[in-house]
């Protein structure tokens with residue numbers, strides 16, 4: 001009896017830390033999309049000449065976006081279709097192959113932008129336009145904007 005109780009208690013002790021920090025996939029995917037928004041804003045400022053072009057900033061922008069592309073597709077488990085003010089469209093789950101293709105295209109375009117190592121504003125602009133084309137095309141199919 002005492003032994004079984006102790007065994008149960010130790011199991012609980014192992015299980016608790018995990019349960020105490022649930023990873024919320026909706027919050028996680030929204031947070032990395034917010035970062036996408038900030039990075040796009042930073043890139044737009046360079047294109048408009050509001051801040052001087054910096055090759056390091058250009059690379060940081062594409063690196064963040066490529067990190068997003070790598071993580072994003074894993075943050076839509078079953079059960080996260082609703083709640084948390086999600087703007088994800090049902091198409092994410094009803095057309096998984098199309099959604100995956102959109103994520104992979106974002107990954108490929110950001111990877112190509114990094115490989116291009118844009119060293120001038122013009123070179124950055126060309127990559128930035130291709131990369132940010134993904135925002136619009138994916139949002140059209142897979143996001144329902146609520147505001």
Ligand code: HEC
Nearest residue numbers: 030033036037040086087088102103106134135138142143
């Ligand atoms: C492969 C699809 C896809 C791509 C590419 C994509 N988005 Fe999104 N985005 C989404 C989805 C889906 C949501 C809704 C997520 C949710 O609410 O669960 C979203 C939400 C957002 C949000 C709102 C986040 C919040 O909740 O506050 C912003 C801002 C955003 N995206 C910006 C961008 C920008 C900028 C780009 C391009 C650099 C981009 N996205 C590229 C699919 C995509």
